Amino acid sequence: MTRWLAALLAGAVFGAGLALSRMTDPNIVLGFLxxxxxxxxxxxxxLAGAVVTTLIAFRLVLRRGRPWLADRFRLPLARTIDPPLVVGALLFGVGWGLAGYCPGPALVGAAAGVDSALIFVAAMLAGSLLQGMTSRGRAT
Known part of the structure; x- marks a missing residue:
């Protein structure tokens, strides 16, 4: 239960930050592009604020022997750049550039009832299901 509450709190803080910085407005993102x-x-x-925060926080957090709410850190082990990664990144970038949304801001917008965000989240979920169906049996 503690993990769920921590995840809920982290998501709420993240969503509040997105809303405060107006990154839930696709026009801001499209204007940047x-x-x-x-x-x-x-x-x-x-983005600069997020990078600086991450650079500092990761160094501090990874000094700990283990996370507060888990038995160990679960960091990605894969270091190869393969075709599925490249194609996925390209699709993500094209979708972001066309819609002005990426998953976090889209979820915040959908929770607020924004029509374009609701449509984006539905398409994102459909894409996730399609990816899951097409990658079955492939080693990750």
């Missing part, structure tokens, strides 16, 4: 037009640099500041 429009470097040849009406460029909006706000996303760069949010």
């Amino acid at each position: 429009d470097v040849a037009g009406d460029f909006d640099p706000r996303l760069a500041f949010v």
